[in-house]
Each structure stands twice: as C-alpha cells, then as structure tokens.
Amino acid sequence: MVDHVVVRVFTGPDGSGGNPLGVVMDGAAVPGTRERQHLAAELGYSETVFVDDARAGRVDIRTPSTPLPFAGHPLIGVASWLRSRGEPVDVLRPPAGEVPTWQEDGLTWIRGRAAWVPGRRTQGFATVAEVDELPAPPPGEGWLYAWAWEDEAAGRVRARGFPRRGDGVAEDEATGAAALVLTAELGRSLTVRQGAGSQILTRFLGDGVVELGGRVTAAG
Secondary structure, three states: OOOOEEEEEEEOOOOOEEEEEEEEOOHHHOOOHHHHHHHHHHHOOOEEEEEEEOOOOEEEEEOOOOEEOOOHHHHHHHHHHHHHOOOOOOEEEOOOOOEEEEEEOOEEEEEEEHHHOOOOEEEEOOOHHHHHOOOOOOOOOOOEEEEEEEEOOOOEEEEEEEOOOOOOOOOEOOOHHHHHHHHHHHOOOOEEEEOOOEEEEEEEEEOOEEEEEEEEEEOO
16 A cells, blocks of 8 residues: 555544545655556545645645546645645645645635536535435435535535545535535635534635635544
8 A cells, every 4th residue: 555644624623523635645656647546446535635746736636536626625634734744835736726725823724716616516405404314425416515504694504515426435524625616606705514523614705716724633
C-alpha cells in the first residue's frame, strides 16, 4: 500500500463527524491515472488527494470512481495537513484553477466558484425531519444534496449528501463543493450541519464565488 495519511475534514465544534480524507503524500509514487484511480477505489474514502507539488500547491483529487477538478473537503484537508507539516501554501492548484487558502480562528478556509462544481443537484425539504428520514441513498440517479432550514434567519442548514455514483459511497459525511453550490443558489452565507455531526461554514461573496471553512483533525 502506498504511504498515506487520513484526516477528518469539517469536524463539528465538539470534534464529532468529519469526512475522512486520504492524503497521498508523495504523488510521484503513483504517477499513472489508472494507478491513482485504482488506489482511490482501494482506499474507499469519498475522496483521496494526491500531492504532486507541495510547494506549488499542485494536487489531484479522486473519488473511488472518477477524478474531480475541484472538491471542498479534499482541498481544505490537504491545506491543513501541509500546514501541519510546516509546508503552508497560500494557493492550491487542482485542475479547476487556483484556489486561495488560509487559516482563520483555528479553521482552514478556501475560496472557489460554483461553476467549478457541475452536477450537484440541491433539493430543499420543508423540515429537518424529512431530511433525516431519507434512506441512504434515496431512489434516483445523480448527485443529490438534500437540505432544510434549521434556522433560516440565522442561516443554519441541515444537509445530507448522496453521490449515487455506484462506487460504494452511499452517503458523504461532509461535502464542501455541494455546500458551495447551495450557498451560491441561496445567495447567502451558511452554517451547514451535515451527516452525523459535521459542520461546514460558508461565506457568499457574489458572482458565484464562495468561501468554505472548517475544522480538520487527525483521524483517530
């Protein structure tokens, strides 16, 4: 097995939740597209990120079945991990483009564009209970981000994410890219409670640009 570390991204204030992320420290150890996809499937995390050039911030993101040009939890996770190793970066460079990243009040933040996240369909429900009662995954095809207001005035949302790719990931514990899309659609900043206990913070900047923030902890 290729050396890798695992961190939990978007953990809640009490340390619960968080989406596990595989980080392959030496991307050069897995140089081929086929080999990377095979390893991502073998590891089985919702995403695995390969660090190709830590100093330049060049990274490659893979689900168990497909590469992604942009994804929130891998970019926040790898930015935090690089900083913890004494290799902080100001800009990450996944295939989608340049993604600024920074630390603020103990959280790791990135800035991205909704246009970088195709295929994430959001569906609002009337109550949190309806979201909680959905099976994993719900019937249907294609990525579904189910959500409901917990407190609309305060911008608090309950959400669950269902990739429905057929690759063994029935439900995503925390999905930064989908939260970004929802933020752009609603046109306001949000605090998202997703999965079993994860928390995603967003800031709406306008014109489809959104900042994503969250806590990152070592997997235990």
